[in-house]
Amino acid sequence: MGNIFGNGQQHEEQDGQQEVRRQQGEQRRQQEEQRRQQGEQRRQQEEQRRRQEEQRRQQEEQRRQEEMRRHEEEKVAALKKEVINLFNGQQLLLLGHYGVGKSSFINTVNHVLNLVQPNVPYQELAELSARESDHGTLIYRAYGPRKKMYMALKESDFSAKQDFGPIFFDVAGVNDKIVNEFDLKQFLIHLVNGQVKEYTDMVRIYNREDQMEQMRDESKVDNLRAWSIICLVSVADAFPTRLLQHVDQALKELKVQPGGGARVFVILTQSDKINQQERERTVEDYRKRCSQTLGVVERRVFQVENYVMREWRDDVRMEKNLEKENQVLIALNHILQPANEPDFLEQ
Known part of the structure; x- marks a missing residue:
């Protein structure tokens, strides 16, 4: 137990x-x-x-x-x-190879300088090359606020200077054949002198169907005379040496004519088509070559990226690209200034 x-x-x-x-x-x-x-x-x-x-x-x-x-x-x-x-009815002639963005530049300026509602352009838009033929713009056209005003707006919406903003003369784009075979220098002289009528068929001129001799007898029209030439150069394409040489020769001949002469500027376009690593170097290279070929100071050569076609067609009230707008305004601020420096570098 x-x-x-x-x-x-x-x-x-x-x-x-x-x-x-x-x-x-x-x-x-x-x-x-x-x-x-x-x-x-x-x-x-x-x-x-x-x-x-x-x-x-x-x-x-x-x-x-x-x-x-x-x-x-x-x-x-x-x-x-x-x-x-600076608006004073400046008359600006746009030149360049086909597809460099001349008409797009006009449309971009129109958008940037929009003085009314954000979805209502204040001037007539240039037709874009995709709507046209191999030459892009077919006829010689002038675009600007004097061409078309919106009558619904009150007079107080525009100042006197704004009523006479810059007028752009849009010329059909050229190609290598035209540059090499056509008397482009003499034609430029007629354009600057106001001897080419608005709505002239540029393709017929380029194809020599209409003789330029007829233009020699045309009276010079002040509202078609170009105050300045703006050469548009695509940094994504081959450098247009021959075209700029024609411009240089025409300007020097105009300089010796009574009452002749015009200033020249360059707009470098389509830098967005170049990869980021090469973009800055390429733009600077083209800037120097334009200056040397035309004999003008580099500060007359500007880089501008246009608003692209789909941005215009999809929504004209697109969000502002401040970098693009700043580029356009810097260029216009120089182009529209009264002449205050020699046209050419010292040779």
């Missing part, structure tokens, strides 16, 4: 010890789970702080970007006012 009682007591003690150990293990497990939960809570709190910090950073970056954009918009608006104050 004593052994039996002793064994039972021993078993109870062992069971009690096991229960204590089980409870201690459970307690340690609960403590471990509590530490895990506390660690997870700290991790969540840290993640929440990180997200809040990232949100604050993004908000700060957004405010910085908005501030920068407001600053750029203010600069563009101020420059636009400077350009509008």
Whole structure:
């Protein structure tokens, strides 16, 4: 009996010890789970702080970007006012190879200098080359605010100077055959002198179906006379050496004529077609070559990216590209300035 009682007591003690150990293990497990939960809570709190910090950073970056954009918009608006104050009915002749963006440049200027509602152009838009033939523009056209005004607008919406903004003469694009075989120099002289009538069929002229001798007898018309020549050069195409040489020769001959002469500028287009690594080097190379070929200072050579055709057709109220607008306005601010420097570099 004593052994039996002793064994039972021993078993109870062992069971009690096991229960204590089980409870201690459970307690340690609960403590471990509590530490895990506390660690997870700290991790969540840290993640929440990180997200809040990232949100604050993004908000700060957004405010910085908005501030920068407001600053750029203010600069563009101020420059636009400077350009509008220069309006004096300047008559500008656009030249260039087919497809370099002459008509697109007119449309881009129209959009940038929009003086009315953002979805209503203030001047007639030039027809784009994709709508035309291999020569792009077919006829000699003038585009500008004098050509078309929206009569629904009140007179107070336009100042006197704004009514006489720049007029662009859009010439059919040339190709290598025309440059090499056509008397382009003499034709340029007729264009600058105002001896080529508006709506002249340029393709017939280029194909020699209409003789230029008839133009020699045409009277010079002041509202068709070009004050300045703007050569558009695509930096994505071969450099137009022969075309610029014709322009240079025509300008020098015009310079010696009574009342003759015209200023010359260059617009470099389509830089967006060149990869980012080569773009800056290519633009600077073309800028120097244009300056040397025409004998003009480099500050008369400007880089401009036109708004592309799909932007015009999809939505004329497209978001403004401030970089493009700044490029156009910088160019116009120089082109529309009164002549205050020699036309040519010292030879």
